[in-house]
Structure formats: C-alpha cells, structure tokens
Amino acid sequence: MSYNSVVIRMELIHAEVNFGEVASAIAKAGGDITSIDVIRSGPDFSVRDITVQVGDSNETEVIQALKELPGTKLINVSDRTFLAHLGGKISIQPTLSIKNRDDLSRVYTPGVARVCTAIHENPRKAFSLTIKRNTVAVISDGTAVLGLGDIGPHAAAPVMEGKAMLFKQLADVDAFPICLDTKDTEEIIRTIQAISPIFGGINLEDISSPRCFEIETRLAETLDIPVFHDDQHGTAVVVIAGLINALKVVGKRMEHIRVVVNGIGAAGVSICKMLLAAGVTRLVPVDREGAIVYGGSYELPMWDWLSKQPQVEAKPCSLKEAIVGADVFIGVSRGGLLQAEDVQKMAPDSIVFAMANPHPEIDPQQALPHVRVFATGRSDYPNQINNVLVFPGIFRGTLDCRARTINEPMKLAAARAIASVVYDNELNEQYIIPSIFNEQVVSKVRHAVIEAAILTGVARRIPPDFR
Numbered sequence: 001m002s003y004n005s006v007v008i009r010m011e012l013i014h015a016e017v018n019f020g021e022v023a024s025a026i027a028k029a030g031g032d033i034t035s036i037d038v039i040r041s042g043p044d045f046s047v048r049d050i051t052v053q054v055g056d057s058n059e060t061e062v063i064q065a066l067k068e069l070p071g072t073k074l075i076n077v078s079d080r081t082f083l084a085h086l087g088g089k090i091s092i093q094p095t096l097s098i099k100n101r102d103d104l105s106r107v108y109t110p111g112v113a114r115v116c117t118a119i120h121e122n123p124r125k126a127f128s129l130t131i132k133r134n135t136v137a138v139i140s141d142g143t144a145v146l147g148l149g150d151i152g153p154h155a156a157a158p159v160m161e162g163k164a165m166l167f168k169q170l171a172d173v174d175a176f177p178i179c180l181d182t183k184d185t186e187e188i189i190r191t192i193q194a195i196s197p198i199f200g201g202i203n204l205e206d207i208s209s210p211r212c213f214e215i216e217t218r219l220a221e222t223l224d225i226p227v228f229h230d231d232q233h234g235t236a237v238v239v240i241a242g243l244i245n246a247l248k249v250v251g252k253r254m255e256h257i258r259v260v261v262n263g264i265g266a267a268g269v270s271i272c273k274m275l276l277a278a279g280v281t282r283l284v285p286v287d288r289e290g291a292i293v294y295g296g297s298y299e300l301p302m303w304d305w306l307s308k309q310p311q312v313e314a315k316p317c318s319l320k321e322a323i324v325g326a327d328v329f330i331g332v333s334r335g336g337l338l339q340a341e342d343v344q345k346m347a348p349d350s351i352v353f354a355m356a357n358p359h360p361e362i363d364p365q366q367a368l369p370h371v372r373v374f375a376t377g378r379s380d381y382p383n384q385i386n387n388v389l390v391f392p393g394i395f396r397g398t399l400d401c402r403a404r405t406i407n408e409p410m411k412l413a414a415a416r417a418i419a420s421v422v423y424d425n426e427l428n429e430q431y432i433i434p435s436i437f438n439e440q441v442v443s444k445v446r447h448a449v450i451e452a453a454i455l456t457g458v459a460r461r462i463p464p465d466f467r
C-alpha cells in the first residue's frame with residue numbers, strides 16, 4: 001500500500017461536534033492526523049485544515065466518515081503531493097540583477113558582443129563564460145518512466161523536474177528538464193546533439209531499453225561532454241555501493257555469492273556488467289521469459305553479450321526457480337512479482353534489493369521477516385537504494401573537472417565512495433546505505449570521481465582543491 005498526505009478543510013459547528021469526535025472518526029477510518037491548523041474561529045464554528053496520512057485504500061473511507069459526521073461541513077480536500085506540483089517544481093533565477101543602463105549594456109548588447117566574440121575565437125571559453133559551466137540537461141522521451149512504462153513526454157515531466165530539483169539542492173548543479181515528443185532513436189540523437197552546446201553534461205532518464213543503449217553510445221561517441229544514462233549507471237553504482245556494505249553485514253564475499261537480477265532492461269544490464277566487474281562469479285539474469293543463460297543466443301545485443309559471460313549460469317529457469325538458494329536478489333523490473341514463500345527459499349542471510357518504483361518486486365512487509373538485509377528504491381523504508389545517491393555527486397565532480405566522459409573507473413570510485421560514507425562500526429541490517437541527506441555523500445562522490453577522472457586522463461581542468 002502507498003501513503004498520501006491529504007489536507008482536509010472542514011467547518012465544525014461547536015454545538016454539534018467537538019474536535020475529539022472528528023479525530024476519532026478519522027482514526028476509525030484508518031487515517032493518521034499529522035497536523036491541525038485553525039483557519040478561522042468564531043463563537044459558534046471554526047474552520048480547520050487537518051492534515052491526514054492515508055493509505056491509497058482508505059482515503060475514500062476517511063472522507064466518507066467525515067461527510068457522515070453530524071455538525072461538520074467538508075469544504076475542500078487537497079492532496080499535498082499535488083499541491084507541491086502546482087506550477088512545476090523549479091524556476092530560473094538570474095545570477096545578478098540589472099539595475100541601470102550601465103548594467104544593461106554589460107550583460108546585454110553592446111557588452112555581451114565582446115564575450116560572444118571571445119567564445120567564437122575560443123569555444124572552450126563557453127565552459128567559463130556561459131551556463132555550460134554548471135548546467136546539465138535531464139532528458140527523457142517518456143518511454144520508461146519509473147516503473148510506469150511508456151506514459152509520454154508530458155507525463156514524464158514531474159520526474160524530470162524532480163531530478164532537476166535534486167541536482168540543485170544536493171549538488172548545486174543547475175539542471176534543466178527536457179521531455180522529447182519523439183520515440184525515434186535517430187531523431188532523439190540528432191535533437192540532443194543539436195541542443196548540446198549550452199549544456200556541460202547530458203543526463204538521460206527513463207528512456208526504455210534497448211533504444212537507450214544505442215542512444216547513449218552514439219551520443220557519447222559524438223559529444224565532448226559526458227552523457228550518462230542515469231537508469232543504467234546511476235542505478236548500477238548505487239547497487240554496488242549497497243552490496244559492498246550488505247555483504248559486510250552478512251559476512252559474505254562478492255566472489256562467493258550467487259546473484260539473481262530480475263529485469264534485464266536499462267538498469268538490469270548495467271547492474272549485471274558492474275557485478276561482473278566487481279568480481280561476482282555466479283549470476284542469473286532473468287527477464288519476462290525466464291533466465292538469460294550462458295551459451296544461449298539472443299536478439300538483443302546486451303542479452304547476447306551476457307550469454308557469453310562464463311559467470312552467467314547455463315541452466316534455463318523461471319524467476320521462482322532461480323531465486324531458490326540465491327544469496328542476493330536484485331529487482332529492477334516491476335512491482336509485486338514475488339511473495340514471502342519465494343524469498344524464504346533463498347540461502348541463509350539473504351539480501352534482497354527490490355528496487356522497482358513506485359512498487360517494489362515484493363511487498364516489504366512480506367519480505368522483511370524472511371531476509372537479512374532488505375532495501376527498496378523508496379524513501380519510506382530503511383535502506384533506500386536509489387540513483388539519487390549517485391547523479392548529483394557524479395555530475396558535480398564531472399563538471400568541476402570538465403571531464404569529457406564518465407568512465408568505468410569513475411563509476412566504481414563513486415560506488416566505493418557512497419559505501420564508505422557508512423562506517424564499519426555503524427553498519428547494520430537497517431543501515432547499509434547513507435541517506436541522501438547525508439552531506440558527505442555528494443562531497444565524497446565528487447572527490448572520488450575527480451580523482452578517477454584525473455588518473456584516467458579525461459579531466460580537462462584540475463579543480464583548485466586538487467592542485
């Protein structure tokens with residue numbers, strides 16, 4: 001069940017009802033009052049805003065119970081999540097204000113012309129004299145939005161705005177959401193190439209597989225700024241970070257574990273690749289039709305690549321068969337695929353990362369009693385494994401050193417940096433991954449990424465704190 005916060009504005013006639021009765025009607029219907037504000041108060045009546053936490057299955061009951069309560073009048077019900085989206089979630093602010101003609105002639109014509117000429121003569125100056133220095137495009141075609149699927153570019157916008165907010169708040173990166181009204185691979189590539197001059201980096205988001213692989217590869221080959229498909233690499237980095245720490249908690253080693261990854265799309269492919277690079281020797285990638293097996297032959301190039309890796313198991317099986325005896329389950333597919341009896345059959349001290357959003361592969365209440373370490377992509381349970389721990393710090397570091405790409409050593413360094421934020425003496429089943437509000441995350445990821453970029457020769461600038 002998912003939870004929403006609703007604000008209920010209602011009038012209470014004092015002679016007929018008191019607040020205790022209202023509170024008890026809400027509680028009986030399954031709502032949880034989190035705050036009360038008095039909007040107007042008179043001798044005979046008062047108007048209050050009551051904020052109530054409701055599950056998606058009991059919101060109607062709460063409203064109905066209040067409608068039926070004598071002495072009350074329901075004025076309005078607003079969903080706080082929708083309120084937070086009114087008018088969108090970001091805006092653009094100038095860095096200085098124009099107070100007089102002198103200011104005007106400096107930031108605009110004629111002064112601006114000298115700056116344009118300087119960039120024309122030396123295009124690298126765009127990095128210091130325009131927003132390219134600190135701006136990332138968050139680009140989606142709306143085809144794989146969270147686990148909601150192909151919901152189109154308009155409906156994708158709230159997620160892209162949310163990513164832009166997180167970039168700014170967590171890492172002071174200016175990010176701009178762009179939702180493309182095309183699913184055509186060539187048109188997407190050409191459009192991104194055409195808009196790229198103003199950006200210092202491209203964060204691809206929620207573009208379905210397998211198109212996302214070609215789009216990213218072709219853009220990375222042709223652009224001189226980093227192109228990072230967040231659902232692939234951000235997710236893989238945070239999974240490796242979580243796994244490094246979860247394995248310490250259960251006392252197992254990367255080389256000895258058997259891992260099942262369910263959902264071999266954008267996130268799943270990248271996770272599998274990074275698991276192999278991290279030393280996993282027994283891997284079972286599973287998609288809708290069952291396991292992708294060693295020695296098999298697949299139309300999708302990434303699946304075919306996986307089938308050539310000797311660490312991938314050769315025995316065909318379904319997800320429910322694959323999970324028997326597994327040490328680790330990583331889900332990046334869709335919600336509600338597993339039940340308690342499935343995770344019960346895993347090896348002792350099992351680790352489950354059920355990361356489909358917004359609904360995980362297994363309901364946390366079903367899984368928790370049977371697994372040693374459990375994590376989801378959501379913020380309402382402990383151990384939130386979400387790529388938000390990765391993209392702000394990775395781009396902060398990349399922009400600061402003007403890296404032309406984000407390579408494997410930079411990603412691995414980011415994963416280790418995230419894991420290192422939780423000290424060994426703090427690690428436990430409920431705390432394998434730091435909170436996104438832990439300020440060390442962005443600064444450690446930034447540092448590790450810059451160091452790796454310099455070492456691998458992709459940094460075009462050495463930031464002052466590295467000189």
Ligand SMILES: NC(=O)C1=CN([C@@H]2O[C@H](COP(=O)(O)OP(=O)(O)OC[C@H]3O[C@@H](n4cnc5c(N)ncnc54)[C@H](O)[C@@H]3O)[C@@H](O)[C@H]2O)C=CC1
Nearest residue numbers: 146147209263264265266267287288332356357377386387
């Ligand atoms: N927690 C996090 O940070 C992240 C979570 N995700 C979540 O992971 C899921 C997948 O995301 P993407 O890889 O971007 O999507 P995608 O569309 O590229 O891949 C999804 C894959 O799951 C497979 N799949 C669907 N139903 C399945 C089933 N019943 N059994 C096995 N496989 C199944 C599809 O065939 C596809 O290959 C989404 O729910 C998304 O919200 C994705 C990125 C980050």
Ligand SMILES: CC(=O)C(=O)O
Nearest residue numbers: 145146147231357387
């Ligand atoms: C978190 C994220 O990027 C997703 O679920 O698609």
Ligand SMILES: [Mg+2]
Nearest residue numbers: 146205206231
């Ligand atoms: Mg995403």
